[in-house]
Amino acid sequence: MANITFTSPIMHRDKTVYAVAGDTKTILALADEHKIPIPFECRDGNCGSCLIEVSYVEDKPKMGMALTEKEKARLKELQVLSAEEIEDAEVRDMPPRFRLACQYIARHEDVRVSFTGTPGGS
Numbered sequence: 001m002a003n004i005t006f007t008s009p010i011m012h013r014d015k016t017v018y019a020v021a022g023d024t025k026t027i028l029a030l031a032d033e034h035k036i037p038i039p040f041e042c043r044d045g046n047c048g049s050c051l052i053e054v055s056y057v058e059d060k061p062k063m064g065m066a067l068t069e070k071e072k073a074r075l076k077e078l079q080v081l082s083a084e085e086i087e088d089a090e091v092r093d094m095p096p097r098f099r100l101a102c103q104y105i106a107r108h109e110d111v112r113v114s115f116t117g118t119p120g121g122s
């Protein structure tokens, strides 16, 4: 079970939802289900509209997760990945701070998801 807290200047207040362990929904699908207005267009990692910033609530090592080539390419295009984050993703499977909500699947850890409300905004 993971607590996902959504926060955005376009929301009246933060909203925390529970992602069931083993659920393979993306953050975008979860947001949709709870009427959280993350912008999106393609739902397929192509447009970059669903950019989010992920921070880890618990003080423990992040779970490793390989970025797909598609997500990495789009994040590079949006210029939100530092050289260090690219290396962390490629060499150590460590997730970067910025992600695409339509590609990111909640793991067994509590996270805070921020978005601006502007498509592709960070």
Ligand code: FES
Pocket: 039, 040, 041, 042, 043, 044, 045, 046, 047, 048, 049, 050, 051, 100, 101, 102, 103
């Ligand atoms: S909705 Fe297009 S990249 Fe996520």
